[in-house]
Amino acid sequence: MAEAPFGLLAELTHRCPLQCGYCSNPLELVRRDAELSTEDWRRVFDQARSLGCLQVHLSGGEPLLRQDLPELVSHANSLGCYVNLVTSGVGLSRDRLRSLASLGVDHVQLSLQDATRAGNDRIAGIKAFDRKVEAAAFVREEGLPLTVNTVLHRQNLDHVAGIIAMAEEMGAERLELANTQYYGWALRNRAALLPTREQLAAADPVVASAQERLRGRMEIVYVIADYHEAHPKPCMYGWGARQLTVAPNGDVLPCPAATVISSLRIENVRESSLHDIWHSSSSFNAFRGFDWMQDPCRSCPRKEVDFGGCRCQAFQLTGDAAATDPVCSLSPSRSTVDQILATEMAPADVPAMAMRKMR
Amino acid sequence: MTSVVALDAVPRIRRGVKCAYDQIRSAHVVLFPEGVLVLNETAASVVALCDGVRSVGDIALALGDEYAGVEPEDVASLVARLVERRVVDVDG
Numbered sequence: 001m002a003e004a005p006f007g008l009l010a011e012l013t014h015r016c017p018l019q020c021g022y023c024s025n026p027l028e029l030v031r032r033d034a035e036l037s038t039e040d041w042r043r044v045f046d047q048a049r050s051l052g053c054l055q056v057h058l059s060g061g062e063p064l065l066r067q068d069l070p071e072l073v074s075h076a077n078s079l080g081c082y083v084n085l086v087t088s089g090v091g092l093s094r095d096r097l098r099s100l101a102s103l104g105v106d107h108v109q110l111s112l113q114d115a116t117r118a119g120n121d122r123i124a125g126i127k128a129f130d131r132k133v134e135a136a137a138f139v140r141e142e143g144l145p146l147t148v149n150t151v152l153h154r155q156n157l158d159h160v161a162g163i164i165a166m167a168e169e170m171g172a173e174r175l176e177l178a179n180t181q182y183y184g185w186a187l188r189n190r191a192a193l194l195p196t197r198e199q200l201a202a203a204d205p206v207v208a209s210a211q212e213r214l215r216g217r218m219e220i221v222y223v224i225a226d227y228h229e230a231h232p233k234p235c236m237y238g239w240g241a242r243q244l245t246v247a248p249n250g251d252v253l254p255c256p257a258a259t260v261i262s263s264l265r266i267e268n269v270r271e272s273s274l275h276d277i278w279h280s281s282s283s284f285n286a287f288r289g290f291d292w293m294q295d296p297c298r299s300c301p302r303k304e305v306d307f308g309g310c311r312c313q314a315f316q317l318t319g320d321a322a323a324t325d326p327v328c329s330l331s332p333s334r335s336t337v338d339q340i341l342a343t344e345m346a347p348a349d350v351p352a353m354a355m356r357k358m359r
Numbered sequence: 360m361t362s363v364v365a366l367d368a369v370p371r372i373r374r375g376v377k378c379a380y381d382q383i384r385s386a387h388v389v390l391f392p393e394g395v396l397v398l399n400e401t402a403a404s405v406v407a408l409c410d411g412v413r414s415v416g417d418i419a420l421a422l423g424d425e426y427a428g429v430e431p432e433d434v435a436s437l438v439a440r441l442v443e444r445r446v447v448d449v450d451g
Contacts, residue, residue, distance in 0.1 A: 004383060004384065006394065006395045007395075049383075050383070052381075052383045052384065054388060054390055055394070055395060080379055081390075082390035082395075106375060107375055107392040143374065145374055145375030173374075173392075174392060174393075
């Protein structure tokens with residue numbers, strides 16, 4: 001039997017006031033009338049806790065757009081789960097945060113798009129910067145730990161020092177600087193987002209020296225730009241190993257991007273229990289462990305380190321979800337990634353960013 | 360890059376870190392923004408004594424009443440690992 005998961009990523013809604021062109025949500029966003037009900041989510045949390053989940057990440061879209069958020073926070077807290085609110089900060093008034101904290105939010109993860117008001121609001125597609133700064137102050141006043149999360153790409157990577165300074169000013173205890181991973185909207189906008197090698201090389205020492213300078217005060221987690229690397233990321237620390245995602249419509253996903261793998265039969269909480277889905281579904285068992293691997297992964301010692309990389313990326317770029325992640329230098333399809341870098345890193349015509357919107 | 364923790368250092372659980380008992384795993388756990396730590400019995404006893412008052416040496420003494428052969432150095436190295444995982448802070 002598979003080991004119990006530790007975390008549930010609950011994507012409560014795909015609705016969001018922001019329109020970031022690198023959003024990892026799928027291009028086909030779930031509409032409001034297809035969202036799970038309050039009762040459904042309470043049942044999902046019950047089942048997740050029975051299965052072993054100890055962390056509930058309330059995410060989206062923007063979870064503050066769910067009117068039942070207080071009830072869901074309270075329910076997750078009553079089960080003994082650590083409750084993480086993942087938000088844009090838009091709509092997080094002082095009163096609202098105070099109430100959510102009293103109901104059991106343990107930690108707030110706040111997105112920041114860029115170092116400055118102008119940059120942030122251009123990338124987000126709305127005026128959000130001032131509200132984020134306010135929201136950070138409310139989180140600090142409430143005494144909750146704060147993580148600031150910034151997705152890095154060609155349009156903000158040169159501002160990484162400013163982003164770090166901004167997170168310090170906001171009083172963050174952690175800063176996640178995550179280079180864009182190309183799924184969903186980010187894949188759609190890849191040619192507007194892929195950073196150049198020069199940009200990455202310039203950012204590396206800035207991040208490293210800030211990590212050193214801020215040690216003990218603000219932890220900086222840096223997520224690599226995997227297209228530019230020789231080895232893949234340890235995606236999800238293995239398929240169906242630690243965490244599961246429930247999408248706004250109740251689809252249960254081994255990783256948040258898994259809907260892209262069209263060969264996968266996705267289960268839904270309206271029809272099956274999380275227990276059955278985690279342990280017995282074909283989707284969660286498809287790439288568990290090492291038996292599904294082909295060479296070069298199968299005989300590679302790094303399989304214990306990176307688990308063959310990302311299944312969604314393998315499917316998107318090679319058409320075979322069981323292939324070695326093509327960013328790996330040992331992959332027979334690495335040339336596909338190199339070709340993308342050659343044509344999209346510095347395209348002759350930079351395409352306009354397609355802003356994230358519901359159709 | 361294991362940090363060294365002195366015997367007179369005073370560890371305390373960091374803000375935002377929750378200690379709990381998980382019935383599903385039948386184990387003490389520590390919950391924090393980055394993740395979950397499942398503790399063995401010794402680690403759980405040490406974490407329970409990281410109260411911001413006792414020093415590492417005091418914790419070793421207190422555990423000595425309960426378990427045989429507790430070395431202060433072992434407690435210090437366990438606390439150092441908890442500092443690395445950002446579960447506890449140390450003063451002094």
